[in-house]
Amino acid sequence: MICYLGVDIGSVSSNFVLVDQRGKVREKIYLRTQGNPVKAIREGYMKIKEGIEGKIDIRGVGTTGSGRHLASILLGADIVKNEITAHAVAASYLYPDVRTIIEIGGQDSKIIIMENGIVTDFAMNTVCAAGTGSFLDQQAARLNIPIEDFGRKAVASSQPVRIAGRCGVFAESDMIHKQQMGYPVEDILMGLCEALVRNYMNNVAKGKRIAEPVVFQGGVAANIGLRKAFEKFLGCRVIVPEHYNVMGAIGAAILAKEYVEGYGRRSLFKGDDFILTGDFVSQSFTCNGCANLCEVVCIKRDDTPLAYWGDRCLRWESSLGRGSRENLKVV
Amino acid sequence: MKKVGIPQGLFYYYYYPLWEAFFRFLGLVVVRSSPTNKKIVDDGVTLAVDEACFPIKVYYGHVNELKGKGVDYIFLPRLVSIEPKSYICPKFMGLPDMIRAGIKDLPEVIDITVDLSRGDKGWQKELARLGKILNVNYRQIKKAYNYALEEYFSYRMIARQGYTRDEAIKVWQGEEISLPLDTPLHIGVLGHGYSLYDDFISMSVIKKLRGMGVKVYLSEHLPTEGIEKEASTLPKRVFWTLGRKMVGSALYMDKSPDIDGIIYVACFGCGPDSLIGEVIERKVKKPFMLLTLDEHTGEGGIITRLEAFCDMLARRKKRDEGYLPCYG
Ligand code: SF4
Ligand code: SF4
Numbered sequence: 001m002i003c004y005l006g007v008d009i010g011s012v013s014s015n016f017v018l019v020d021q022r023g024k025v026r027e028k029i030y031l032r033t034q035g036n037p038v039k040a041i042r043e044g045y046m047k048i049k050e051g052i053e054g055k056i057d058i059r060g061v062g063t064t065g066s067g068r069h070l071a072s073i074l075l076g077a078d079i080v081k082n083e084i085t086a087h088a089v090a091a092s093y094l095y096p097d098v099r100t101i102i103e104i105g106g107q108d109s110k111i112i113i114m115e116n117g118i119v120t121d122f123a124m125n126t127v128c129a130a131g132t133g134s135f136l137d138q139q140a141a142r143l144n145i146p147i148e149d150f151g152r153k154a155v156a157s158s159q160p161v162r163i164a165g166r167c168g169v170f171a172e173s174d175m176i177h178k179q180q181m182g183y184p185v186e187d188i189l190m191g192l193c194e195a196l197v198r199n200y201m202n203n204v205a206k207g208k209r210i211a212e213p214v215v216f217q218g219g220v221a222a223n224i225g226l227r228k229a230f231e232k233f234l235g236c237r238v239i240v241p242e243h244y245n246v247m248g249a250i251g252a253a254i255l256a257k258e259y260v261e262g263y264g265r266r267s268l269f270k271g272d273d274f275i276l277t278g279d280f281v282s283q284s285f286t287c288n289g290c291a292n293l294c295e296v297v298c299i300k301r302d303d304t305p306l307a308y309w310g311d312r313c314l315r316w317e318s319s320l321g322r323g324s325r326e327n328l329k330v331v
Numbered sequence: 332m333k334k335v336g337i338p339q340g341l342f343y344y345y346y347y348p349l350w351e352a353f354f355r356f357l358g359l360v361v362v363r364s365s366p367t368n369k370k371i372v373d374d375g376v377t378l379a380v381d382e383a384c385f386p387i388k389v390y391y392g393h394v395n396e397l398k399g400k401g402v403d404y405i406f407l408p409r410l411v412s413i414e415p416k417s418y419i420c421p422k423f424m425g426l427p428d429m430i431r432a433g434i435k436d437l438p439e440v441i442d443i444t445v446d447l448s449r450g451d452k453g454w455q456k457e458l459a460r461l462g463k464i465l466n467v468n469y470r471q472i473k474k475a476y477n478y479a480l481e482e483y484f485s486y487r488m489i490a491r492q493g494y495t496r497d498e499a500i501k502v503w504q505g506e507e508i509s510l511p512l513d514t515p516l517h518i519g520v521l522g523h524g525y526s527l528y529d530d531f532i533s534m535s536v537i538k539k540l541r542g543m544g545v546k547v548y549l550s551e552h553l554p555t556e557g558i559e560k561e562a563s564t565l566p567k568r569v570f571w572t573l574g575r576k577m578v579g580s581a582l583y584m585d586k587s588p589d590i591d592g593i594i595y596v597a598c599f600g601c602g603p604d605s606l607i608g609e610v611i612e613r614k615v616k617k618p619f620m621l622l623t624l625d626e627h628t629g630e631g632g633i634i635t636r637l638e639a640f641c642d643m644l645a646r647r648k649k650r651d652e653g654y655l656p657c658y659g
Contacts, residue, residue, distance in 0.1 A: 066631050084639035118650055119643040120618070124636065207612075291368040292531075312530075 001026070001052065004060040004260070005269070006253025007044070007075065008086065008246065009033065009067030012106030012134075013219060014040040015246040016048045018056070019253045023093065027051040028246045037067040038280050038299075041074050045275055060267045062086075062256030064248050073299055073307045074280060076270035079252070079259045084112060084122050086251030091215045092117045093254050094241055099211035102230065102238070103247070104200070104220040106133040111205045125204045133220040139175060139192050143185060150189060154225025157190035164195065171195055193229040201233060214238045217247040278302050289315060332360050335441070336402035338393035339364045341386060341423070342410060344496040344524040348486035348503050350406060353479035357467055362402050364393040367531035371396055378433050384600045385624070386525045387422060389532060394430055398437055404464075406441045412448035417572040420603055439464070490551040495537055497528040499551075511541055516645055519548040519584035521577050521611070522596030523604070532624065534633050536596055543641050548590055550580040557583050565610075574607045581611040591644045592618035594637075599623050618644060 003026060008015040014037065016029040029048045033040045049056060062079045063071040064086035072080045081089075091101045092114060101112040109132050110124035125132075140147045161183045164174040171192070178188055214236060216227055221244040230238045243250060260267055278301040287294045296316050297309045308316035335354050337343065343363075351361045365371065367389055375392025383391075397405055407427040410419045427442035441464055443457045462472040482503075490499035493510045502508055518540060526532045527549075537547050550558070562569065562579030569575035577595070584590045595611055597604035608621045620640050622633065 066635075082635040082638040082642070084635065085642040116650070118647050119639070120647075122639055122643070124632070291365065291370045293369050312535075 001054060002057045002059055003052075004062070004253045004257040005045075005048070005058050005075070006249040006251065006256065007041070007061070007063045007065075007068075007071045007077075008083070008248035008252060009037050009041060009063070009065040009071045010083075010105060010107065010248075011066055013245075014044050014065075014067070015249040016044040017243070017246050017249040017253050018048055018052065018058075019250065019257065021257075023254060023257065025243055025246075025250060028243060028249070030245055033067070037070055038074065038282055041067075041071050042275060042280070045075065058267065058269050060253075060256035060260035061269045062252030062254075062259075064252040068252075069307070069309070070282070070299065074270075075275060076268040077256070078265065078268050079255050081252060081255055083248055084110060084119070084124065086248045086255065087217065088112050088114060088119045088122075088251070089254050090247040090251035091217065091241070093250070095213055095215055095239065098213050098215050100208075100214040102200070102205075102214065102216045103218040104133060104216075104226075105218040106137075106220075108132060109200060109204050109218070111200075111208055113208055113211075121208060123204055123206070123208070133218070135171070135196060136192065136220065136223065136226075139172065142172070142175070143179070143188070145185070145189070151193075151222065151224035151226065153186050154189035154193050154223075155228055157184070157186040157225075159187050160194055161187045161191035162194070163188070163191040190225055190229070193223070193225040194233070196226065197229040197233050210234055212236050216240050217244045219245045221245070274301075284310075287311060287316070289313070332358060333404070334360045334362050334400075334402040335404040335406055336362045336364070336397035336400060336438070337406050338390055338397060339366055340390040340393045340529070341525045342408070344500070344528045346483070347500055349479045349483035352482035353475050354406075356475035356478045357465060357471065359404075359465070362397065362400055364396045364400075367393070367529050369531075372531065380429065380433065383429075384422065385598050386523065386529075386532060386601075387426070389529070390426075391430060391433060394437070395434055398434065402438055404439050404441050405437055409442050409444045411444060411446035413445060413572060414447055415450065416448060417570050417575065418448060419572060441465075487551075493552055495528050495547075495549060496524050496551065497530075511546060514544045514546045516545045516641060516648070517548060517590050518545050518641070518644070519580070519590045519593045520596065521550060521580055521584075521593065523573060523598065523601075526598050526624065527596055532598075533596055534624065534630055536594075536622065536633070536637070539634065539637055540594075540641070543638065545641060548584065550576055553580055553583050561586075569607075571603060574603050577607050578610055578614070581615055585615045585617050590617070591648060592620070592640065594620045594622055594640065597621060597623045618647075 003018045003020050006017045012033060014031045014033045017025050018027045020026050027048050029044050031040050031044050061075050061077045063077045064081050064083050068080050087101060087103050091098050096117060098114055103110045108124060112119055113121040137147055140150050145153060161178050163171055175188060216230060216238045220226060221240045227238050227240055280301050282297055282299050284295055284297045287296050292312050294311050296311050298305050299307045311317055337350055354361050371392035372389055374395045375388040378395060379388040379391040407430060409427050410423045412418045427440060443461050446453055458472050458476060459469055462469050486499060486503040489502050490496055494502060498508050520537060540547050558576055558579035561582035562575045569578060581593055584593050593615055595608050597608045612619055612621060622636060
C-alpha cells in the first residue's frame with residue numbers, strides 16, 4: 001500500500017498516522033512522549049507499521065509539534081511544519097468550509113480562524129495551564145474521577161457550579177471550597193468545564209470573531225462535557241472530528257502528500273534500516289565558546305552527530321557542513 | 332588616554348555612532364560592553380529593581396560588565412526627550428540614579444540630561460557641564476558635537492537602506508554586510524530598537540524571519556515624513572516619541588502595497604508596549620501579530636508563531652495570485 005506518514009511530537013503526546021493515496025486515514029497511534037521523544041518516535045513508527053497488513057510503501061513524511069525537527073532527523077521528513085499550520089490543514093481537509101478551530105492539548109491551546117481554507121488569524125497559549133488539558137487531568141485526579149469518565153459525568157449536571165477559572169491555582173481552591181460546601185460532583189465537573197471554556201475565550205480567543213462551522217480538536221476534545229460547555233458559551237454547534245486527537249499528525253501527512261505529489265519529489269524518508277537498527281541518543285552539553293554558555297543538544301546515531309540545537313551562533317549546527325534546517329523555508 | 336565605557340543596551344542602538352564619534356573627537360577611547368549574552372542578562376536581572384522592564388534589567392548587566400573593564404568614565408545619559416513636545420519612556424528619567432544605587436563602586440558616571448522638549452537651551456548647558464566633567468573647553472565640545480552629528484546622519488542614511496540598526500552600526504564602522512536579497516514575502520517588523528535589534532532579547536526575530544525567506548521592513552526604512560503624517564491621523568497626539576513612530580510606521584506599512592503583514596515585538600512588563608500594541612492591532616487591516624517577549628519566553632513558541640504567520644501570508648498570497656492551493 002502506498003501511504004504517507006504524519007507525525008506530531010508534543011511534550012505530552014506523540015501521534016502518528018498513515019494516510020493512503022486518497023488522503024484517508026488508515027492507521028493511527030497515540031502515545032505518551034514521557035520525556036523521551038527519541039524513544040517515542042521509534043516506538044510509534046514500529047507500532048504504526050504493525051497495524052497495517054501487507055507491505056507498505058511510505059512515499060512521504062511530514063512532521064509537526066515541538067519535536068518536529070527531531071522527528072525529521074530520525075525519520076527523514078519531506079516537510080516540517082509548525083502546529084498551527086498542521087492543525088489548520090487537517091481541519092480544512094476534512095471540513096473545507098471550517099471557520100474556527102479550537103484546539104486544546106495537554107500543554108497548550110490555540111485558536112485558528114479560517115476563511116476559504118486559508119488561515120487568517122491565530123493565537124496560542126503556552127504559558128497558562130488553566131486553559132489546557134493538564135488542568136482537567138489534575139482536577140479529575142483531585143476528585144478521584146478517572147479522566148475518561150469526566151465528560152460523561154459532567155453532562156449529567158443540571159445546575160453547573162460557577163468556579164473561578166482565571167488561573168489554575170484559584171480554580172483549584174475554589175473547587176475544593178465548593179466541594180466542601182456539598183455541591184454534587186457532576187455540577188462541579190461541569191463547572192470546571194465551563195471555567196476552562198471561559199478561560200479559553202478570555203485568554204486565547206480574546207478579541208477573535210468566532211464564526212461557524214466550529215471544529216474542536218486536540219486530546220481534550222474527547223471530553224463531551226467540554227464540548228457541551230463550548231456549545232453553550234458560543235450558542236452554536238461544535239464539531240468534534242473522528243480523529244480529534246491526531247489532527248496535527250493528519251495535517252503533517254496531508255502536507256507531505258501534497259508536497260511530494262505536487263513537486264514530483266522522491267521522499268527523504270530514511271527507511272527501516274536507518275530508523276530501527278541504529279542507536280540514537282540525544283545528549284546535551286554546555287558550550288564554552290563564549291559568555292552565552294548555550295545548552296546545546298546533539299542527536300547522534302551510533303556516535304555520528306546528525307543535528308545540533310540550541311547554539312545561538314549556529315557554530316555547532318554549521319559544523320555539520322550543510323543547512324540542516326533548509327526545509328524550514330516557507331517560500 | 333582616558334577611556335569611556337558605553338553599555339550596549341537601550342539607546343545604544345539609536346545613538347552609538349553619535350556618542351562614539353563625539354568622544355573619539357575629544358581624544359577618548361570608547362569601550363563597549365559585549366553584545367547581550369546570558370551572563371549579562373543574569374547579572375542584570377539580579378542587580379535591577381524588580382519593577383524594571385526587561386530591557387532595563389539587561390542594561391544593568393551591561394553597566395556591570397563595563398565596571399570590570401577598567402574604564403575611567405561610564406556614559407549613562409539621562410534621556411528625557413529627543414524632540415520638542417515629546418518624551419521618552421519615563422523609566423529613563425531616573426535611570427542613572429537607579430543604577431548608581433544598584434551597582435556599587437562605579438567609575439565616574441557621565442549622566443548628562445538630554446531634554447529637547449523645550450528647545451535647545453538646556454541642552455547647551457548640559458554640553459557645557461559635560462565639558463567640565465571631561466576637562467575640555469566649550470568650543471572643543473561644540474566642535475566635537477557637530478562632528479558627531481554628521482557621523483550620526485551618515486549612520487542614519489546607512490540604516491535607511493534596508494539594514495537593521497545593529498547592522499547599520501557595523502557598516503558605519505566599516506564592516507561589509509550585504510543587504511538581504513529580495514524574497515517573495517515581505518513583513519514589516521516593529522518594536523523598540525533596544526529589544527528588536529538586540530539578538531538576545533528578541534531571540535533574533537529578524538534573523539529568524541530572514542532565515543524563513545522573508546524580507547523584513549523596519550521603521551528605519553520608511554520615510555520620516557510618511558511616518559509622522561500617518562501618526563498625525565490619530566485623534567490624539569501621542570507625545571511619546573517611540574510610540575508615535577511605531578503607530579505611524581504601522582499605519583504606513585498598512586497602506587504600502589508591497590508589505591504583506593506586520594509583526595509587533597513587545598516586551599513583557601512594558602506599559603507603553605501593551606498600549607501601543609493594542610492601538611496598532613485595532614487600526615491595522617493587514618494580517619497582524621503581537622509577539623510578546625520576556626525572560627521566560629520559550630524559543631520554540633516564538634518560532635512556531637513566526638512560522639505560522641509566514642505560512643499564513645504565503646498561502647494567502649498564492650491564493651490571491653490565483654495559484655492552486657499548495658501546502659508547501
Ligand atoms: S554555541 Fe555559540 S553562542 Fe552559544 S556558547 Fe557556544 S559559541 Fe557562544
Ligand atoms: S518603553 Fe517599555 S521597554 Fe522601554 S524602557 Fe519603557 S517600559 Fe521599558
